[in-house]
Amino acid sequence: MDRPLAPARLRIGLADAHRWPLRVAIAPLASLIALLADAYHPRGHLPGPWRDAIRQMLPARAREAVAPVVDPRTPAVPNCLIPMPEAHLVPLADDLDRIVTAGRDVLLDELELELGPQVPGHWQPVARQPLRWVGMYAAALQRAGDAVTPLWTRAEALLEREVERVGAAAARGALAELLAGVHPEARVEDGALVLPDYHDTLDLHVGSAGLVLIPMLTGTHRIIVQHRGDELTHIAYPLPGRNRLLHVEPDLARPTPDALEALVGPARARVLRHLDRPTTAGDVADALLAVPSAATRHVTVLEEAGLVARERQGRNVVVRRTVRGTQLLALYDG
Known part of the structure; x- marks a missing residue:
């Protein structure tokens, strides 16, 4: 499940953390979702100029397409709509292709799994016309991705530094301390990392496939977590030092056509x-x-x-x- 985190409890055992295969993936999709969520449902941490610029870059039809995914009433988003990366570098185009080719049945099955058989009202447009909606959603993300390209480009040095920081922490056996810094409410207690979560109390572990960390450009303390059953696979978290980028006056690229x-x-x-x-x-x-x-x-x-x-x-x-x-x-x- 992919879910932005806020208070409840999610516990990740750290007993075998020194054995975890650990990777850092540089992929803009998670950042786009977080920026759009910050722009339309602000928590007060995204600078006003960026919030206004992100709102302006999407026409009404595109805003409607992303609305269910970034709505704070949504406790969990189907995995096929926020596919998490396995590779180190994942262009946005690759993730958009995964979204639009997942198929109608996969989306409807995951909707029921995450939201229950009675789909909430703000997800009804998705359930009624899933293929049409997915096309609009992918096009909106493409438009947003093109628009924030200057921000992503300016972040390259910070992203490279973060890859080095994670590698150094893993080499020193300081992974627990590193993970405790991904959220201001995170803490390590009784040999486990404890994170706030939306509505579940979950005990997770990292399996043989390891853990993928995804630094995000976002103005808040948002985290996106993916797990399969009780096996944690991905954590997307705010990129350290991102505020120096977000407080620069926006220089948005021209969006591409919705086509x-x-x-x-x-x-x-x-x-x-x-x-x-x-x-x-x-x-x-x-x-x-x-x-x-x-x-x-x-x-x-x-x-x-x-x-x-x-x-x-x-x-x-x-x-x-x-x-x-x-x-x-x-x-x-x-």
Whole structure:
């Protein structure tokens, strides 16, 4: 479950902390969720200029799309809407692809798991039209991601320093002290890290896969925790030193369009739309008005994302849109 933390209790055993595989992931998605939550439901820690700028960068339709996820009444968000990274560097585009291709059934199943069979009123638009809503949600995150790119770029040195800090703490056997600093209400007692939580009292442990730490750019003490059953897998926490960035006057980038092109690029969007039926690689190049080598590069990227497939039929290579590609197209064009 992914959940921003606030008082109750979440306890993480530290007895084997020195054996944990530990990684730091640099991924902007968690920061975007936290910044949007801070902007629309402020706790008083996000500077006013940043709060105003973030509100202005999303039109009403985009704000509606992110509203259920950042609403403080939401105790837990489906994992498929805030996928947590496993790699060290995860571009926003990769996480958005994971969101839009998770599928209708996965989203509805996780909604029921996290929120119960009676979906709360502010999640009803999601339950009624899950594919359409996910497309709007991903496009809103893309728009927000492009807009705060200058902030993320300025944070590069701080992020690198945080990776070094975590590595040094692990090497010195000071992981407990490090984790106790991720939230002002965190504390170590009786061999466990105790964190505030929304509504559950949970006892967690870190399994053989280890723990992934994700530093976030956020104006509050928000934390996002993911666990599978009683196994803790991820903690996203405020990046130390972030306030020096947030108190700089915002320099927002121009948002990208609320469209498929914003996610996969104009040329690859044209390829997906062209593939209503399987066609040859040469026909794809003709549709793009591109040389075959350029068309091949675009098809290769789409194939690696699982959105198209290629197969040889006689002397021709035939390209077809996969089910995943059709679902993605339906999110934006349906």
